[in-house]
Amino acid sequence: MESFHQRTDLENLDNAQIAAFLDDIAVRLRVSSSTQRQALNALVFYYREVRQRDDLQLGDYQRARKSRHIPTVLSPEEVQRLLPEIRPPYQLMAKLQYGAGLRVAELISLRIKDIDLSRGQIHIHAGKGNKDRVTLLPKSLQEPIARQIESSRELFDYDRRQETPGVYLPPALSRKYPKAGETFPWHWLWPANDLSTDPRSQVVRRHHMHPGSYQRGFHQGVKKAGMTKRVTTHVLRHSFATHLLENGTNIAEVQSLLGHKNIETTQIYLHVRTQRSEMLTSPLDHFG
The missing domain is CATH 1.10.443.10 (Intergrase catalytic core)
Structure with a gap:
């Protein structure tokens, strides 16, 4: 995520910036839905548990398509x-x-x-x-x-x-x-x-x-x-x-x-x- 946003202070990213990263891996990198879900879980854990942020709302992002x-x-x-x-x-x-x-x-x-x-x-x-x-x-x-x-x-x-x-x-x-x-x-x-x-x-x-x-x-x-x-x-x-x-x-x-x-x-x-x-x-x- 550092390379995507070209910054190192990731703890200060707002909801839209975090969602933009999830959009990018789904649209540009075309990761699977399970990979995107892993990334989401990791981000939620980092911001809520490590950074103790209670303002995290990541409902609005592009979902990766499930592959069949x-x-x-x-x-x-x-x-x-x-x-x-x-x-x-x-x-x-x-x-x-x-x-x-x-x-x-x-x-x-x-x-x-x-x-x-x-x-x-x-x-x-x-x-x-x-x-x-x-x-x-x-x-x-x-x-x-x-x-x-x-x-x-x-x-x-x-x-x-x-x-x-x-x-x-x-x-x-x-x-x-x-x-x-x-x-x-x-x-x-x-x-x-x-x-x-x-x-x-x-x-x-x-x-x-x-x-x-x-x-x-x-x-x-x-x-x-x-x-x-x-x-x-x-x-x-x-x-x-x-x-x-x-x-x-x-x-x-x-x-x-x-x-x-x-x-x-x-x-x-x-x-x-x-x-x-x-x-x-x-x-x-x-x-x-």
């Missing part, structure tokens, strides 16, 4: 080509992410108690927006996931023999049930091979697999599969939603499975789905 990007989606055939090229254990993780529509953070932080093999469900706790939801556990993955649970149990039993501190728990739960982290239901589905220092408490314990490890294994598979699209792990979640809609699943049900707050967020997948029953034909294909 069409997500990258793999076809079912591309998913079938990609998954075999991902090496274990990342292959099972990728299959579960696609089959259940999970975010990476949700996938790697799954605990044993979150898997309901008998009902074919996965319980997501404190997902994006701190919301809980239930999503699908594919039938084809029930046996592999059961084996993964037993693999996790081996590390759990080893930690108990070594008297390793229990796994991380949310603070409120840790206060109420301090020993819950030493029980198997709270153990990670994808535990890390090595112990690490918890940066929050400095306790050396077993954490879940680092997301970077999964993402590196995934991208190696993408390279081996020769994918020409820009494929990230999140593309599996996009593909899950799109393929459900293509198969006739109600959009409200897809919204629930994904954990979207607003159905408008889910509707973006309507723009990339293929109407398999009424395949649209390019006019070029009508030429003889």
Whole structure:
């Protein structure tokens, strides 16, 4: 903001001058609405909390436009080509992410108690927006996931023999049930091979697999599969939603499975789905 106003005494700017800066980053720099909102929050904190100004009124400024990007989606055939090229254990993780529509953070932080093999469900706790939801556990993955649970149990039993501190728990739960982290239901589905220092408490314990490890294994598979699209792990979640809609699943049900707050967020997948029953034909294909 110093360079925009060409002055250093920012504490003396009036409402119009502050709003002019928000206008500029939206109109000239074309930042996203979330970036402009971050700038607004920072300015409000600075002037109200640091400078103790009670005259701040920033309602009149140009809002940045919300961008709507069409997500990258793999076809079912591309998913079938990609998954075999991902090496274990990342292959099972990728299959579960696609089959259940999970975010990476949700996938790697799954605990044993979150898997309901008998009902074919996965319980997501404190997902994006701190919301809980239930999503699908594919039938084809029930046996592999059961084996993964037993693999996790081996590390759990080893930690108990070594008297390793229990796994991380949310603070409120840790206060109420301090020993819950030493029980198997709270153990990670994808535990890390090595112990690490918890940066929050400095306790050396077993954490879940680092997301970077999964993402590196995934991208190696993408390279081996020769994918020409820009494929990230999140593309599996996009593909899950799109393929459900293509198969006739109600959009409200897809919204629930994904954990979207607003159905408008889910509707973006309507723009990339293929109407398999009424395949649209390019006019070029009508030429003889």
